[in-house]
Amino acid sequence: MCLETALVAAGMNAATAATTASAVGYAGTAISALGAIQSGRAQARAAEFNAEAAIKQAAANEAAQRRKSALLLSQGRANAAASGIEIDGSPLEVMADSAAAAEMDALTIRYGGQARSAQERMTGRMALSSGYTGAASALLMGLNNSSRGSRSSAAAQAAAPPASVIN
Amino acid sequence: MPRIPVYQQQVAAPDIRVDVGQFGEPGRSMQRAGQVIAESASDVAARFKEAERAQKLMVAQGRMTRDLADLEIEFGRDTEWQTMPRRYEQRTRQLLDGYREAYGSDPVVFGMLQRDFQRSQLRGYVDVNKMARTRQVEAGKADLDTTLETYSQMLATTADPLRTAEIEGRARAAIQGMVASGMIGADDGQKRERQLYDRIAQTRAIAMIRDNPDEAFRRLSDENDPAFRRMDPRTREGLLTQANNRATTLANEAARLSDRAERHAERRLRLEGDRLMKDIEARIDSGEVIGEEELQRLQRHGGVSPAEMRILRRALRDGPAQTDPQIYMDLKRANVVDTPEDFERKARAAVEAGKLKLSDYSALVNQNRSDNRGDAPPSPYKSGRELVSQTLDPGAIFQGSAAAIGRTAQAQAIVEFDNWAQANPRATRAEAVAEAQQVIKRYQVIQFESIAISLGQPQFITGGRNQITLPALDAAEREVLRRLDAGLLTRAQADLEIRKIEGWRTIRSREAATPSQSTRR
Numbered sequence: 001m002c003l004e005t006a007l008v009a010a011g012m013n014a015a016t017a018a019t020t021a022s023a024v025g026y027a028g029t030a031i032s033a034l035g036a037i038q039s040g041r042a043q044a045r046a047a048e049f050n051a052e053a054a055i056k057q058a059a060a061n062e063a064a065q066r067r068k069s070a071l072l073l074s075q076g077r078a079n080a081a082a083s084g085i086e087i088d089g090s091p092l093e094v095m096a097d098s099a100a101a102a103e104m105d106a107l108t109i110r111y112g113g114q115a116r117s118a119q120e121r122m123t124g125r126m127a128l129s130s131g132y133t134g135a136a137s138a139l140l141m142g143l144n145n146s147s148r149g150s151r152s153s154a155a156a157q158a159a160a161p162p163a164s165v166i167n
Numbered sequence: 168m169p170r171i172p173v174y175q176q177q178v179a180a181p182d183i184r185v186d187v188g189q190f191g192e193p194g195r196s197m198q199r200a201g202q203v204i205a206e207s208a209s210d211v212a213a214r215f216k217e218a219e220r221a222q223k224l225m226v227a228q229g230r231m232t233r234d235l236a237d238l239e240i241e242f243g244r245d246t247e248w249q250t251m252p253r254r255y256e257q258r259t260r261q262l263l264d265g266y267r268e269a270y271g272s273d274p275v276v277f278g279m280l281q282r283d284f285q286r287s288q289l290r291g292y293v294d295v296n297k298m299a300r301t302r303q304v305e306a307g308k309a310d311l312d313t314t315l316e317t318y319s320q321m322l323a324t325t326a327d328p329l330r331t332a333e334i335e336g337r338a339r340a341a342i343q344g345m346v347a348s349g350m351i352g353a354d355d356g357q358k359r360e361r362q363l364y365d366r367i368a369q370t371r372a373i374a375m376i377r378d379n380p381d382e383a384f385r386r387l388s389d390e391n392d393p394a395f396r397r398m399d400p401r402t403r404e405g406l407l408t409q410a411n412n413r414a415t416t417l418a419n420e421a422a423r424l425s426d427r428a429e430r431h432a433e434r435r436l437r438l439e440g441d442r443l444m445k446d447i448e449a450r451i452d453s454g455e456v457i458g459e460e461e462l463q464r465l466q467r468h469g470g471v472s473p474a475e476m477r478i479l480r481r482a483l484r485d486g487p488a489q490t491d492p493q494i495y496m497d498l499k500r501a502n503v504v505d506t507p508e509d510f511e512r513k514a515r516a517a518v519e520a521g522k523l524k525l526s527d528y529s530a531l532v533n534q535n536r537s538d539n540r541g542d543a544p545p546s547p548y549k550s551g552r553e554l555v556s557q558t559l560d561p562g563a564i565f566q567g568s569a570a571a572i573g574r575t576a577q578a579q580a581i582v583e584f585d586n587w588a589q590a591n592p593r594a595t596r597a598e599a600v601a602e603a604q605q606v607i608k609r610y611q612v613i614q615f616e617s618i619a620i621s622l623g624q625p626q627f628i629t630g631g632r633n634q635i636t637l638p639a640l641d642a643a644e645r646e647v648l649r650r651l652d653a654g655l656l657t658r659a660q661a662d663l664e665i666r667k668i669e670g671w672r673t674i675r676s677r678e679a680a681t682p683s684q685s686t687r688r
Contacts, residue, residue, distance in 0.1 A: 003207060003208060004211045004214065007211070014216075014218040017211075018212050018215035021208045021209075022209075024211075024212075025205045025207075025212055026205070027204065028200075028202065028208055029201060029205040031198075031201030031205075032198045032200070032201025032204075033201070034197065035194045035195065035197025035201055036195075038193065038194035038197060039191035039194025039198060041194070043188065045190065046185050047187045049184075050184035050185060050187065053184050054184060057180045057181070057182060057183070058180075064180070134198060138198060138202060141205070142205045145206060145209030
């Protein structure tokens, strides 16, 4: 192993080498934790971008829908006028229904954009949270590895006989 | 009707959203890299940590091994067997507390050390219990030995059969009690019982040797004597030698006393004879005539020698003489350089030649005897008898039949010399010694020169065999006894050394007694 060889080559005694290797291990753990946080943050930022994009996309689609529905209503009014139909009574109600339906479509598109944006933000928060959890996990794993010797000491103590065997 | 074209198909807004997951990829890569680094470093750190622990554990185990070894040595010398296990437990607990203080900061190291320590502690505890048991048995045996020694002394000094039976019963009960408690085996118990009887017999025999060695020798020689029937043959041989030595010592002492009395009587007789001679001589010198009856009475007196009587009769026949001054001065000088025999011979010749008055003769001879009194050798009889006795004494070299043969030859030789001495009461010392050497030649059955070759050198005499002198033997004997008292030699070792020393002492004494026959080795 490179690290071991390097420590031996540096002429360190066992205690100093163990301390140095532990320090390197803690550094690795810190890097791992930092990587997890970085990963979560990057994903959160990407999700935020997606959320913004979804709002903007929905707004554009809503505007397009409104324009489309306005055109259909105006065509209807033009056709009715060309055919000499009075725009009151039943034809007016029909046109009002069409306008209401068009408005509903536009609002549905906006709602769809908002929902997608919220979903993306939730994804971002989850990624951020996952990053912190991963960092915590890395730290715990590092501590666990460094305390491997202590675990064996506990086992040794468990194997040792009771304090006095003479009594 | 014409219709105005209407833009019906409007393009929808484009979907510009991005793949969110792709944006997390660089961070995830960084996370994976960090994980790899952390895991690798953790493995390396764990290995170094293990190495460090192994080193610590090795040091701790070394200390523990040393501590327990010291403890084992300490308890190996401990004699307080009653409290040994409890004190061992306390001491090991203190040691463990010390290890906890020194190594408790690393639970792994301390845990493993504690496990090893407790295994060793348990083993040590078992060993200490065994040691305590051994000490207990040793103490019990020592008590038993002391008790049996007391009983044996009591038995040796009592003649009452009831009292003897009671003490024997107590001694047997003490031994059986030890056997019943498991402190000694049944075989050991029987052995100690035999030793007890042996010791009793030995004590009785020693008392008898002290008071009546001849009787002791006779009874010890009789293997059916009830008092010594069960005695160990080697012990019996040793006691027979002691009895013989004691008898010889007493006989020598008696002979010495008898010799002293004899010499005293001789001296008194001689003085009386001298006085009578002096009186007669004065009367002859004054011209008085001495009657034959008086001369006969003087001749029968033991204090006047035939030579003196011859001088007296010659003086009576030739009349009073005058002393020649030159002869007188010559005799004065001869008194200093001549032996008493030579001096007397010269003085008698002067009297017979009529050149010395009888009164001057007596004065000179008495002066010569007085001057030589301090260097007077033993009587002729004693000189010859001691030579025979010492030369033929088998001493402590031989055992069994060889010793018996030697003693018989010695006794017969002494009897033969005594017979000769009785037949020759007026023999000179030179004649007695010559006869003694003839007797020795006839009775010497043991070649001491060969014995000296085969006899081992005493342990505490340094140098070669030519260093084995009587003073060196005395010093070696003192050293053996000192080491025996100090417990540096066992009884068996000391016995062997004393036997060798006794053997050499006999050889050297004999060589000193007969220098012409001796060959120093």
